[in-house]
Amino acid sequence: MIRTFITSFKLKNTYRANSIIYSIKQFPIIRKILLNSLYKNRGLKIFANIVSILWEIISIFIGKIIYIAAMIFMALSWYKTNSADTFIHLFTFLTFAGGVLNTYMLNPTKDKYYAIILMNIDARKYGLSNYYYQLIKLVVGFLPFTILFGMILGVPLWVQIILPFFILAIKLIVMNYCIYDFKKTNKASNENLPTKFVWGFVGICLLLAYGLPAINITINATIFLYLCMIAILLGMYSLVKIHNFKDYRKMYKQILTESNVYMQEKNTGTQAMKDISLKQIELDKNYTSNKSGFAYFHDLFVKRHRKILTKAVKKQSVIILAIFLAIIIGIQINHEFRVKTNEILMVYLPYFVFIMYCINRSSSVTQAMFMNCDHSMLTYRIYRTPKVILGIFKERLKTLISINILPATLIGLGLALLLYLSGGTDNPLNYIILFVSIIAMSIFFSVHYLVMYYLLQPYNVNTEIKSSTYKAVQAITYFVCWYMIQIKLPIFSFGIAIIIFCIAYSLISLFLAYKYAPKTFKLRV
Numbered sequence: 001m002i003r004t005f006i007t008s009f010k011l012k013n014t015y016r017a018n019s020i021i022y023s024i025k026q027f028p029i030i031r032k033i034l035l036n037s038l039y040k041n042r043g044l045k046i047f048a049n050i051v052s053i054l055w056e057i058i059s060i061f062i063g064k065i066i067y068i069a070a071m072i073f074m075a076l077s078w079y080k081t082n083s084a085d086t087f088i089h090l091f092t093f094l095t096f097a098g099g100v101l102n103t104y105m106l107n108p109t110k111d112k113y114y115a116i117i118l119m120n121i122d123a124r125k126y127g128l129s130n131y132y133y134q135l136i137k138l139v140v141g142f143l144p145f146t147i148l149f150g151m152i153l154g155v156p157l158w159v160q161i162i163l164p165f166f167i168l169a170i171k172l173i174v175m176n177y178c179i180y181d182f183k184k185t186n187k188a189s190n191e192n193l194p195t196k197f198v199w200g201f202v203g204i205c206l207l208l209a210y211g212l213p214a215i216n217i218t219i220n221a222t223i224f225l226y227l228c229m230i231a232i233l234l235g236m237y238s239l240v241k242i243h244n245f246k247d248y249r250k251m252y253k254q255i256l257t258e259s260n261v262y263m264q265e266k267n268t269g270t271q272a273m274k275d276i277s278l279k280q281i282e283l284d285k286n287y288t289s290n291k292s293g294f295a296y297f298h299d300l301f302v303k304r305h306r307k308i309l310t311k312a313v314k315k316q317s318v319i320i321l322a323i324f325l326a327i328i329i330g331i332q333i334n335h336e337f338r339v340k341t342n343e344i345l346m347v348y349l350p351y352f353v354f355i356m357y358c359i360n361r362s363s364s365v366t367q368a369m370f371m372n373c374d375h376s377m378l379t380y381r382i383y384r385t386p387k388v389i390l391g392i393f394k395e396r397l398k399t400l401i402s403i404n405i406l407p408a409t410l411i412g413l414g415l416a417l418l419l420y421l422s423g424g425t426d427n428p429l430n431y432i433i434l435f436v437s438i439i440a441m442s443i444f445f446s447v448h449y450l451v452m453y454y455l456l457q458p459y460n461v462n463t464e465i466k467s468s469t470y471k472a473v474q475a476i477t478y479f480v481c482w483y484m485i486q487i488k489l490p491i492f493s494f495g496i497a498i499i500i501f502c503i504a505y506s507l508i509s510l511f512l513a514y515k516y517a518p519k520t521f522k523l524r525v
Contacts, residue, residue: 085218385518408442
């Protein structure tokens with residue numbers, strides 16, 4: 001099994017190294033310097049392998065600290081409960097949710113597909129060796145940070161140490177259940193396609209995790225001890241069952257199909273995504289428009305694809321209204337909650353940069369535009385002329401802003417109303433700035449993603465993302481928005497700053513799009 005793992009690790013590292021070289025070659029300036037023959041260059045391959053190994057080491061830790069900091073540590077300020085108990089409580093229920101969402105073994109990755117299906121490596125040895133490796137990484141990655149955050153919050157030392165092993169036990173229990181279910185139904189679970197039951201269970205776990213502390217109910221160290229003892233005993237039993245399971249090849253043959261493996265690449269428009277998208281297109285011949293030229297072409301597209309473009313926004317709006325209604329009820333019946341809400345609203349406006357980033361639909365909409373329109377139209381020379389590109393661009397920008405403006409308006413008005421109901425503010429301008437800044441953020445993301453799509457057009461004819469620059473900008477956008485969570489500033493100062501920034505960025509981005517989009521908006525190879 002060790003030899004199989006070494007072989008699989010070399011295979012994965014080679015694939016990752018080649019991907020690094022390919023990604024480097026996609027950057028605009030570098031692609032003109034590096035030749036395809038450099039894939040054979042020993043020095044460059046050594047460099048890529050070193051980067052791959054370093055990333056493997058970094059990835060053991062980076063995801064864990066972000067997870068604990070963002071999902072648990074930063075949430076503690078919301079509650080009046082004991083911080084140590086709340087930390088244990090959140091960690092416990094989030095572990096239950098993560099256990100069913102991420103099994104490691106049932107994730108249809110490319111390296112599994114290459115090794116088991118294409119290279120015919122022993123499925124049991126490959127699956128188990130890599131599964132055990134992932135579990136070891138899990139414990140090693142979590143342990144330093146459960147100890148670090150535990151010490152800060154006063155969590156008992158034995159809890160700090162045992163938390164990673166609790167996660168390990170839950171992972172084993174869930175995997176054992178998946179194997180049991182496979183034996184019973186002869187159908188393997190694909191963790192990338194969670195069932196309604198799984199999503200329901202995750203939803204309940206999240207509700208219990210973040211909802212119970214709001215009413216002063218948490219799992220303390222004593223309760224956690226009993227839960228942990230049960231979990232570890234069941235985990236040990238599950239480990240034996242997982243190790244003794246024989247039909248890994250049969251199970252992997254169901255999971256490691258081409259459609260499952262390549263669906264792993266989010267936002268690439270795989271065939272499965274195309275099929276789902278096509279089902280939502282309305283081909284009503286009665287659809288017409290009183291517009292002309294580019295506006296007519298785009299108006300018909302929007303009408304026929306309105307389910308794809310607006311369905312998620314409508315759901316978001318209902319959820320936003322429900323959340324604000326619940327908070328309004330809360331501040332009316334609980335004085336402490338009203339005071340805390342007012343304090344949060346006065347300094348937590350930067351937090352909403354990340355929220356607006358999460359709910360903004362521009363990335364998905366531009367993907368739908370490419371998948372259902374541009375991937376075909378860009379093959380025609382006339383569609384790539386400056387006049388056509390800029391004409392369609394203007395209409396699309398209007399559409400994106402109009403799609404995203406509904407949830408943004410609800411959030412802006414809701415925050416202003418909550419500020420008023422929770423005690424108000426000495427500066428009446430804060431109500432206006434609060435609303436306008438949320439609208440500005442929404443417009444900013446609409447402009448940002450559309451301009452990024454036109455300047456960096458990342459897709460090839462198969463709707464696969466082939467632009468490393470596009471991925472890099474996406475990553476930078478995410479980390480900047482995530483960093484905003486940690487900032488606390490008064491509404492007036494941050495609101496004015498974000499409004500000015502959004503206006504300036506939008507004007508500069510639109511200028512760049514108008515100047516360079518006719519050259520950059522084309523199919524990738």
